[in-house]
Amino acid sequence: MDRESEADQGHELPDPPDARADRAFMRLALDQAQNAWLLGEVPVGAVLVREGRVLATGYNRPVGDSDPTAHAEIVALRQAASLMGNYRLPGCTLYVTLEPCAMCAMALLHARVQRVVFGAFDPKTGAGGSVLNLFAESRLNHHAQLHGGVEAAACGALLQEFFRERRRLGAQARAGDADAAPQSAAQGGIEVSHLDQPGEEFDD
């Protein structure tokens, strides 16, 4: 299959080469996302696969690492490149639970990753077709095959649960404060508005 024409179609691709393997690796990426949640990070996970085997894993941890670049994809790329002693990773497939942002999309292209498979779409920062599609940008030299929406419901549900819990805990904390100085109406409004803040819902 021609890589470039495939990339041009972005996430509209009809069928990946092996849908069952894609779902299995995405579930491993979901396990990685759970690790992020356990550390209080937005739950996004990634696995890098070569010749049917997991080469490296990563999960989102910018807060804990005090590193704005510590997205799941970057963590997995760094681990794999270090392991291979090579900053290029041709022939690899990167699975990630959330559509890559522009930073990660460019890192994946720099690394010459052959194929990128993502789960949930990210309408706010997705660079795999949602906001823009860097994988299909003809003005860039390099392309990767792209397939989105694999296990999208599970990947998206994990993020939604995370933010729901975070809002609940935030509301509880505010309710604790309110015992001392009640002002619940205004606080309720703030809580609901979190949903609509840019980058809040699927911010990795």
Ligand SMILES: [Zn+2]
């Ligand atoms: Zn990213």
